[in-house]
Amino acid sequence: MSPGQAERAQAERDPVERHFGEVIAALDGHSPDGRGERPAGPGPIRDGSALTGQRCLELFDAQLASRHLDLAARWLRARGAGYYTIGSSGHEGNAGVAAALRITDPALLHYRSGAFYLARCQQATPPRDGVRDVLLGLAGAAEEPIAGGRHKVFGHQLLNVIPQTSTIASHLPRALGLAFALDRAARLGRPAGWPPDAIVAASLGDASLNHSTAAGAINAAAYCAYQRLPLPLLLVIEDNGIGISVRTPPGWVAAAAQTAAGFRYFHADGSDLAATYDAALAAAAWVRERRSPAFLHLAVVRFGGHAGSDVESGYRGAAVVAADLAADPLLGTARLLLTAGILTPAGVTARYEESRDRILGLAAEVAGSPRLATAAQVMAPLAPHHREQVWAGACLAAEPARRGGAFAGRLPEAADGLTLAQSINAALADALAARPGMLVFGEDVARKGGVYGVTRGLAQRFGAARVFDTLLDEQSILGLALGAGLAGLLPVPEIQYLAYLHNAADQIRGEAATLSFFSQAQYQNPLVLRIAGLAYQEGFGGHFHNDNALASLRDIPGLIIACPARPDDAAPMLRTCLAAAEADGRVCVFLEPIALYHTRDLHQAGDGGWLARYDPPGLWPAGFVPAGSARCHGNGRDLTIVTFGNGLRMSLRVAGRLAADRIGCRVLDLRWIAPLPAEDILREANVTGRVLVADETRRTGGVSEAIITTLSDAGFTGKTVRVTSEDSFIPLGDAAQVVLLSEASIESAARSLLPR
């Protein structure tokens, strides 16, 4: 035995290991049928079960390996070589769930579904050594196959296991969306990367079931099932009766799951692999055949506390902990194999020790694996950009006959001038005509055509399968989009008002934006999220319809944020977002200033200065607007006004008045909040040496902070002033004007910057 082996062999045996060893040892020499080992065959492991002896033995190996990975996690942690100790011990019955599913069923796994992952690895052709995957994840190794050292997750593209974040239940809206999109994609003749009869499996803990994210996703699934919309979703609740230290009331999970409308309920004892497998087979068949959702409720136990650092004696009595030992799923499977005569007690022990030694040995091997070492390495998957493909995508139009049909012969370029809302409507129609896999959905977008008419007529022209109203739940709307993107469709969801993004923001921040990062872009969320937002609605609607909070979006790595102010920018910018989503899997937010939707004039009534012609496809290549490129209006040399959104119109009006006083302005419309057009800002700032930032967002956390910082970081030595909205929520009526950026404040700040 090498010194390393000796050290590993002595790795401390915790009470669970000791109990397992003692129970098996006590059986030694008392093999139930008195026989020795015999080959595991195709017959049932137990009368009445569909689980064969051979499969049971294989799954036992997955369960053993999962258990020993938990040991290895603690072993690595103790040596400063591992960074994650939340284990799967006690939950290993989930190997039986994996076995009952197909490898082609996409799976979104709970962090305790380690045995599921390893059992799925066995289903791969050729079988995969999932143990190494997991060890590399624990060690934060750059060669880990899914997250590449960015997180410890269960995930692999070849296994159709989609990596999850640590935010409990946050994967369920996506699971819902994927289940919805599998069948929708097939109906649109654009099959996803999974077979037409695939089902989506997502696992979660019992405490997680109470999270509003779970409740929302379950409700949305039930809502679909109630209307007989296909929704092949299997939710596996791994119920260990506790969430960190908080006990789940006994019976609560069954009570909650059994009464969920539209869901079928299945239950099994997770320490009995054959029972788990049989229940999972029945549940999977139900979901697969009926395309209808179901719960599979597994009673499991949790060994070793919540994570390696958790001292559970502080909140759980010794007797309770000890009682759980009897429900050890490894003992359960060992008993199945012993009873069937496939293993002897000595054989079980040998298998256990062999697995333990192998995995600790592999842990020692991966302990020193190279990790991500530079910011560039860490950030590589964040913001992919294939310039040529994005350009080509932004120029993609339907062939003329189809396009003519989509617009019923009334092409938008024939109109003299369109408003912002009309331009967006036309650009959406053009994109729907050119992209059969594009979906437009949200609250009120279909029959009504949007609260402001931006999606008017699209449902009638492109059909209810592609343009549809959703239930009133922003979280589910975004989940639908995440699933649709994963299924190969191009989702363009709408959030009705910016204020209502915030209650569902994690689906963008924690889910959409991180997927590429935690999967090295193997999984992406192509997505263009339209949000109506910002203020200036003549006092109507109060804060929740005039919200100007962009800070929660601005700091999301990799997110593209477009904010078109003018109709002639909106259409090409939307095309760029769609193309970036398609070509690079980018998550894009398209923020539409509500107050400008129907604006027609700029300086005076009837001047039509806020209308613009719509470019026909032949002009799209020349009119391409790359993400992060600003637009300069005017060429004055006295003052540069940097602005966006409603601020653009106000600033142009101020510039008009200043021009009458022979003050020459150039007004830079950022157009993109992210990536911020830093080069354009600097260039235009340097022309005049005087910069006025006119920002309708709040003084604190608003966009102006980024602009001033950009100038300062670049060593800009000219004068800078910023005018913003107040750090306030927006009141009703005329009072709104006293906290919002105004033309008067822009004008007086502009004059203050100029020599007297």
Ligand SMILES: Cc1ncc(C[n+]2csc(CCOP(=O)(O)OP(=O)(O)O)c2C)c(N)n1
């Ligand atoms: C949204 C969110 N809130 C809090 C946490 C911290 N947290 C991690 S696991 C956990 C308990 C989850 O319990 P349960 O769903 O029963 O799963 P178990 O760990 O018992 O398998 C909590 C509160 C989190 N990860 N996500």
